[in-house]
Amino acid sequence: MTELLTAAQMRAIEQAAIESGEVTGLELMERAGQGVVEAIFEEWPELEGGDRKAVVLCGPGNNGGDGFVVARLLKERGCEVEVFLYGDADKLPPNAKANYERWSETGRVAPLSEYTRGEGWGCDLLVDALFGTGLSRPSPDLGNLYWNMEDMVDGFGIEFGHKRGRPAIVAVDFPSGICSDSGKEFPHEDAHYRFAASAHLTVSFHQSKQGHFLSEGAELCGKVVVKDIGLSEEKEWRKDNWKALTKLIGRLHPNWFRKDQDGHKYHHGHALVLSGSHGSTGAARLAARGALRIGAGLVTLGSPRSAMLENAANLTAVMLKQIDGALGLTEVLEDMRFNAICLGPGLGIRADTQALVLTALKANRPTVLDADALTRFSANPDVLFGLLHKDCVITPHGGEFTKLFPDIAEKLAAPAVTGPAYSKVDATREAAARAGCVVLFKGPDTVIADPDGRCSINSAQYDRAAPWLATAGSGDVLAGFISGLLARGFSPMQAAETGAWLHVECARKFGPGLIAEDLAEQLPAVFRDLGL
Ligand SMILES: NC(=O)C1=CN([C@@H]2O[C@H](COP(=O)(O)OP(=O)(O)OC[C@H]3O[C@@H](n4cnc5c(N)ncnc54)[C@H](OP(=O)(O)O)[C@@H]3O)[C@@H](O)[C@H]2O)[C@@H](O)CC1
Numbered sequence: 001m002t003e004l005l006t007a008a009q010m011r012a013i014e015q016a017a018i019e020s021g022e023v024t025g026l027e028l029m030e031r032a033g034q035g036v037v038e039a040i041f042e043e044w045p046e047l048e049g050g051d052r053k054a055v056v057l058c059g060p061g062n063n064g065g066d067g068f069v070v071a072r073l074l075k076e077r078g079c080e081v082e083v084f085l086y087g088d089a090d091k092l093p094p095n096a097k098a099n100y101e102r103w104s105e106t107g108r109v110a111p112l113s114e115y116t117r118g119e120g121w122g123c124d125l126l127v128d129a130l131f132g133t134g135l136s137r138p139s140p141d142l143g144n145l146y147w148n149m150e151d152m153v154d155g156f157g158i159e160f161g162h163k164r165g166r167p168a169i170v171a172v173d174f175p176s177g178i179c180s181d182s183g184k185e186f187p188h189e190d191a192h193y194r195f196a197a198s199a200h201l202t203v204s205f206h207q208s209k210q211g212h213f214l215s216e217g218a219e220l221c222g223k224v225v226v227k228d229i230g231l232s233e234e235k236e237w238r239k240d241n242w243k244a245l246t247k248l249i250g251r252l253h254p255n256w257f258r259k260d261q262d263g264h265k266y267h268h269g270h271a272l273v274l275s276g277s278h279g280s281t282g283a284a285r286l287a288a289r290g291a292l293r294i295g296a297g298l299v300t301l302g303s304p305r306s307a308m309l310e311n312a313a314n315l316t317a318v319m320l321k322q323i324d325g326a327l328g329l330t331e332v333l334e335d336m337r338f339n340a341i342c343l344g345p346g347l348g349i350r351a352d353t354q355a356l357v358l359t360a361l362k363a364n365r366p367t368v369l370d371a372d373a374l375t376r377f378s379a380n381p382d383v384l385f386g387l388l389h390k391d392c393v394i395t396p397h398g399g400e401f402t403k404l405f406p407d408i409a410e411k412l413a414a415p416a417v418t419g420p421a422y423s424k425v426d427a428t429r430e431a432a433a434r435a436g437c438v439v440l441f442k443g444p445d446t447v448i449a450d451p452d453g454r455c456s457i458n459s460a461q462y463d464r465a466a467p468w469l470a471t472a473g474s475g476d477v478l479a480g481f482i483s484g485l486l487a488r489g490f491s492p493m494q495a496a497e498t499g500a501w502l503h504v505e506c507a508r509k510f511g512p513g514l515i516a517e518d519l520a521e522q523l524p525a526v527f528r529d530l531g532l
């Protein structure tokens with residue numbers, strides 16, 4: 001797993017390195033500029049040599065400072081470079097000013113308005129060094145420029161060339177206009193124009209930032225490349241701050257997923273999934289099959305009497321047990337071998353759903369609550385929060401989240417006015433603290449948090465994009481995956497992170513045309529790829 005930083009964390013790491021005497025701010029800026037130029041030629045080798053033209057747009061802070069370094073280095077590599085500044089050169093911070101002066105020895109710096117007033121793009125490469133992690137408010141003056149950039153990225157692809165008027169666009173650290181902590185744009189009144197820039201390639205430094213993976217961030221960055229600028233690992237700083245760091249969930253290590261060679265089926269747990277009544281049983285079966293495929297030793301579907309025949313006709317390896325209402329569930333849970341419970345998929349929002357959920361929670365077993373088990377508590381979420389415990393995982397999508405945590409959802413949906421804006425990471429952490437359990441807040445940027453503040457993002461974006469995952473029943477399979485992992489003894493946070501990661505891998509393995517039934521069936525191939 002890698003860590004995703006906030007702007008304040010990045011500044012703290014940078015500050016610690018400068019104070020320790022290991023590096024100067026000017027050296028970091030030089031390395032940042034070098035990293036951008038390296039990334040440009042790695043991405044587009046054809047831009048080197050020949051009569052290539054680059055335009056570098058520099059802003060009033062250190063992001064602009066990186067831009068002046070990029071301009072100088074591009075010129076050294078043979079590009080014809082024009083530089084435009086947004087803001088007042090006299091007010092640039094010291095390192096940016098030093099690089100402005102260095103560039104000015106060889107080239108001109110014109111006001112940005114001169115560029116935006118001109119016709120066409122006039123370059124093969126456009127470098128956006130207007131704002132990076134320091135942006136903290138809307139930038140309405142630039143809306144028209146942003147709008148044109150979006151058009152360039154969306155409408156024309158990267159078949160660039162100044163003779164055709166189509167530049168490749170590279171963003172330094174962030175496409176300008178994005179809040180680096182939340183990935184949100186800062187809206188302004190002129191809604192006709194865009195609020196943030198777009199890029200084909202975004203080059204960031206040291207580690208990715210949260211905003212590259214949240215909200216509009218992932219949509220606007222194009223592709224993110226992270227360049228090392230020689231900052232050390234900062235072990236001490238990390239030790240003090242690990243809980244506040246957000247992780248990006250990465251490839252699983254097969255060792256902690258492997259089953260014991262000599263394990264009995266009960267060693268791998270017994271998951272109980274509750275089914276809805278007749279006519280709405282498919283969702284629970286999807287969850288149950290997911291739990292079994294992911295490695296629970298046994299999975300039992302608990303079905304009300306009315307749906308026994310329907311379920312029996314559709315189950316083989318998953319076992320079936322009649323469970324009628326809360327009383328029936330209490331009796332079944334006397335068997336302590338049921339070590340994980342899954343409620344919600346297709347459960348219905350009838351009167352007894354609430355009683356079933358409360359009974360399951362009182363049994364104090366690892367429990368996943370999804371779908372109807374959550375929406376049933378829309379009118380009285382505090383009743384649910386009162387009983388959720390540390391071995392629970394709740395898996396709301398946006399609508400379910402809003403019903404359970406309306407005030408948090410409102411803050412998250414509010415337009416960003418000042419930075420750092422309230423992010424999906426903030427919202428999920430706050431929800432987990434309130435619920436007292438792990439919250440998995442779904443989306444292409446799924447955020448998972450526990451009540452202690454640990455937090456991670458499972459990104460189905462960039463090269464892990466899996467748009468086919470937005471299909472009926474896919475959430476039910478995820479609930480099943482997590483339940484199966486809980487049955488196998490994974491901690492709630494580990495189960496949620498692992499289940500979410502595998503869920504996306506399964507979707508990517510199958511590809512377009514995916515329906516929910518296909519997801520769990522990809523697990524064997526995904527496991528093989530992992531070397532299991
Ligand atoms: N940290 C590190 O380790 C390293 C950082 N590096 C680089 O520094 C970047 C961060 O630099 P930064 O902090 O100077 O902020 P930046 O993004 O340039 O913007 C701030 C400026 O914009 C201004 N401003 C803000 N909003 C505005 C608006 N709407 N409209 C107009 N103006 C607005 C704001 O003005 P103020 O709010 O102060 O009035 C201030 O002048 C980072 O992204 C990376 O590229 C690298 O060199 C490597 C090491």
Ligand SMILES: [K+]
Nearest residue numbers: 128131172174
């Ligand atoms: K930028």
